[in-house]
Amino acid sequence: MTTPAYSYSCLKECPVGDFTFSGPGFCIDVCPVGSYISGDQACTSCPENSSTSSTGSTSIDQCICDANFYLDGSTCASCGSGTTTSTGSTSFSQCMCEANFYLGDSSCVSCTENSSTSSTGSTSIDQCICDPNFYLDGSTCASCGSGTTTSTGSTSVSQCTCEANFYLGDSSCVSCGSGGTSSSGSTAVSQCSCEAGSHLGDSQCVMECTTSGVATCFASASNGDELELSPGILSSGDGIDPYTQLALQNKCASIGCSNVDGAACVWQGANLKRVVKISNNGGITNISFVTVKDGRSAGSGGGMFVENSNVLLIVVAFISNRASSRGGAIYVFDTGSSTVTLKGNFLDENTSPRGDNYGPDVYNWEETVIIYTCPAGYTETQGSALNNVNSDGGTMTDPAYSYSCLKECPAGEFSVYGRATCVNACPVGSYISGDQACTSCPENWSTSSTGSTSVAECNICDVSYFLDGSSCTSCGAGETTVSTGSTSVDQCMCMTSGIATCFASASNGDDILMSPGTLSSTDGIYFTSQLTLQSKYATITCSADGGACILQGATGKGVVLIKNNGGTTTLSFLVIKNGDYNSGGGLFVWNSNVVLILVSLIDNAAVNGGAMYVHNIGSSLVTLQGCSFAGNTASSSYGPDVYNRGETVAIDTCPAEYTATQGSALSNINYGGTMTTPAYSFTCQNACHPGEFGNFPTCTECVAGE
Numbered sequence: 001m002t003t004p005a006y007s008y009s010c011l012k013e014c015p016v017g018d019f020t021f022s023g024p025g026f027c028i029d030v031c032p033v034g035s036y037i038s039g040d041q042a043c044t045s046c047p048e049n050s051s052t053s054s055t056g057s058t059s060i061d062q063c064i065c066d067a068n069f070y071l072d073g074s075t076c077a078s079c080g081s082g083t084t085t086s087t088g089s090t091s092f093s094q095c096m097c098e099a100n101f102y103l104g105d106s107s108c109v110s111c112t113e114n115s116s117t118s119s120t121g122s123t124s125i126d127q128c129i130c131d132p133n134f135y136l137d138g139s140t141c142a143s144c145g146s147g148t149t150t151s152t153g154s155t156s157v158s159q160c161t162c163e164a165n166f167y168l169g170d171s172s173c174v175s176c177g178s179g180g181t182s183s184s185g186s187t188a189v190s191q192c193s194c195e196a197g198s199h200l201g202d203s204q205c206v207m208e209c210t211t212s213g214v215a216t217c218f219a220s221a222s223n224g225d226e227l228e229l230s231p232g233i234l235s236s237g238d239g240i241d242p243y244t245q246l247a248l249q250n251k252c253a254s255i256g257c258s259n260v261d262g263a264a265c266v267w268q269g270a271n272l273k274r275v276v277k278i279s280n281n282g283g284i285t286n287i288s289f290v291t292v293k294d295g296r297s298a299g300s301g302g303g304m305f306v307e308n309s310n311v312l313l314i315v316v317a318f319i320s321n322r323a324s325s326r327g328g329a330i331y332v333f334d335t336g337s338s339t340v341t342l343k344g345n346f347l348d349e350n351t352s353p354r355g356d357n358y359g360p361d362v363y364n365w366e367e368t369v370i371i372y373t374c375p376a377g378y379t380e381t382q383g384s385a386l387n388n389v390n391s392d393g394g395t396m397t398d399p400a401y402s403y404s405c406l407k408e409c410p411a412g413e414f415s416v417y418g419r420a421t422c423v424n425a426c427p428v429g430s431y432i433s434g435d436q437a438c439t440s441c442p443e444n445w446s447t448s449s450t451g452s453t454s455v456a457e458c459n460i461c462d463v464s465y466f467l468d469g470s471s472c473t474s475c476g477a478g479e480t481t482v483s484t485g486s487t488s489v490d491q492c493m494c495m496t497s498g499i500a501t502c503f504a505s506a507s508n509g510d511d512i513l514m515s516p517g518t519l520s521s522t523d524g525i526y527f528t529s530q531l532t533l534q535s536k537y538a539t540i541t542c543s544a545d546g547g548a549c550i551l552q553g554a555t556g557k558g559v560v561l562i563k564n565n566g567g568t569t570t571l572s573f574l575v576i577k578n579g580d581y582n583s584g585g586g587l588f589v590w591n592s593n594v595v596l597i598l599v600s601l602i603d604n605a606a607v608n609g610g611a612m613y614v615h616n617i618g619s620s621l622v623t624l625q626g627c628s629f630a631g632n633t634a635s636s637s638y639g640p641d642v643y644n645r646g647e648t649v650a651i652d653t654c655p656a657e658y659t660a661t662q663g664s665a666l667s668n669i670n671y672g673g674t675m676t677t678p679a680y681s682f683t684c685q686n687a688c689h690p691g692e693f694g695n696f697p698t699c700t701e702c703v704a705g706e
Helices: 213-219 496-505
Strands: 036-039 041-043 050-052 063-065 070-073 076-080 101-105 109-110 133-138 140-143 167-168 173-175 197-200 205-211 223-232 233-234 243-251 253-257 265-268 275-278 285-288 290-292 304-307 311-315 317-319 332-335 339-343 346-347 362-366 368-372 379-387 386-392 401-407 431-433 439-440 466-469 472-473 493-495 510-515 518-519 529-534 538-542 549-552 558-563 568-572 574-578 578-583 588-589 593-597 600-602 607-610 612-615 620-625 628-630 635-638 643-645 648-652 657-666 670-671 680-686
Touching: 063 070, 205 213, 213 223, 213 243, 213 253, 265 275, 275 290, 317 332, 362 368, 493 496, 496 510, 496 518, 496 529, 496 538, 496 549, 529 549, 549 558, 558 574, 558 578, 643 648
Parallel strands: 205 223, 223 253, 233 265, 243 275, 253 285, 265 290, 275 304, 285 311, 290 317, 304 332, 311 339, 317 346, 332 362, 339 368, 362 386, 493 510, 510 538, 518 549, 529 558, 538 568, 549 574, 558 588, 568 593, 574 600, 578 607, 588 612, 593 620, 600 628, 607 635, 612 643, 620 648, 643 670
Antiparallel strands: 036 041, 050 063, 070 076, 101 109, 133 140, 167 173, 197 205, 346 401, 379 401, 431 439, 466 472, 628 680, 657 680
16 A cells, blocks of 8 residues: 555646636536635635625625624624615615614624604614603603503693593692592692592602501501501400501502691500501601501511511601510611611610620611601701611621711791601690700699790690699509599599509599590409409599590490499499490499499490390399480390399489480389389480570580680
8 A cells, every 4th residue: 555645635627717726627607606715726605694696706804794784894793673675785884774673893783672763764863762651751751641642743741641540740740649539631749639538748749647557557548658647555366466556568659647736646556466567568657757656576676677678758756666586677688679768767665685796776688778857958966876787698787876966947947856847836844945846744743724935834744643732643444544743642533444453452432433445355253254343342433624534345244243242332323335245244233332424334245134134033223314225236136225123223214403305215124123114215405594505414614704
């Protein structure tokens, strides 16, 4: 064998004008389309994205760019989202862009979001116009929101036509808010009409809510609504979360206190209950000018627990909150996607028993917490540094401080720290201090009127206290006074809610005077009744100082059980209502002498004796004078009003000093006893003297000049 041996490429020797390729054994006349004769007399393919217009090309210069490409130096570049009319384009300017694109510096560029072109071949971004229902806002197309435009190409928000119940704001259509209505095409908030229970605010209808009813208001609100709270106290839970008083979840709203007359909106916690938990899952929940206090969480966030939520807190006070784990005042928790912003918040006496490393004030887990000074329009007093903890990659302002914010008011008006409004005069119980803020009177003292300008005007005792020498002394357990300014222990009277405590400390024959109010919880003596008056007798009377003394039952509980075993128990000017038990839904009298004077028995229910059941062996007397009955029922039809078993029941008209109006006949049952029949319900009205006015139970003196 020949050795060494090699591989060979053989090129046929052709006549002038003919060519061959390596390998074939024949000659050809010309190179095919897409190629040209190279220096070695072979056909060479044109560069990528180019071709020749015909066969027989003899130079690379005869290679031209394919359709939709153009010559860019020595290569053919794509037109991108564009086309050319033919092959051989030598400049980008020969590219024709598709619809919704325009000719940029080196390619076709897409129009910005929510815009398009009217045809192909656009050469400038100016030929991109806004789509229907959008308008040009600077360099972008902004949505009309809940509104429409008549065509494409709108260049101003004024070309948006808003739907019904919306109006044209600065940059889009804005909702009139829950319960707000307007006709389509409205252009101002003043064209919104608000339903009862709301009023027109700066930007929408504002829902009017009580502080104690904020949970109900929030439940009926929609995303983005504004809620305005009247001053008051939230002290009971909404029932959503057993460990939280108020749960703001699954929607966003703005909640603020009206601070009428400088008064406060207080959200108050309870044992083993934090005050508020926010889990809006998007959007922003705004809370302003509210006091969050006395939260007690066995876990984290004694005052507020923020979960997966953006929250803005403006001039909110967090006072005396406690968490067993983390975040005495505020606990912020998520996976790093939310922001909680505090502006001018006051934090004081918040604790975490596990120590400073667990955030007595704020504990932030993975989120962003920004803590600012007071908002514009408020004078700032910087307080102590906050004891915060930032954990697991979160971001939080450090150092951060508590702030007292005082609204800047016009001359002649004043504000209270932490309030949203200016007032003409400080409310009762406060005076204007040197810094022009309303300052509370010393503990247990009050003022006689609004507008006090000196601490010296704090010269009368507060409610539930009486003047004892030069100091104010507290009334006894379960007692209060009707108003401020009491000067004797004799002006202390039993609170309706504290009647069980007062009765327990009374002796046989005592007179117990009750202040108007409601008893709605049990004394715990018997599961069958809310209030048990046993083993002694007394006279219990509602004060004549306006309002009613209401003894209220509950499901499965009668209202009052009397077992005095001698003597006479007298009840005067009381309302006994909503009792619900087997016998005597309103009142069960056992082996007792009882007198009822102007007592109303309303909406009580039982199997026997809906309003009253009297039971013994025939030795007691029950007397009713001017009592009224309404809405009482007995499921057995045995005495919806009174069931008497073996006793003497005397039912009489109003006392002599009252004018009687006889009502409907009572539906009573007498079983083995003695009872007035027929018997009636009565309405008793005072015969008021000249210069007095009023009805049951007493008259009130007119103001001088009336």
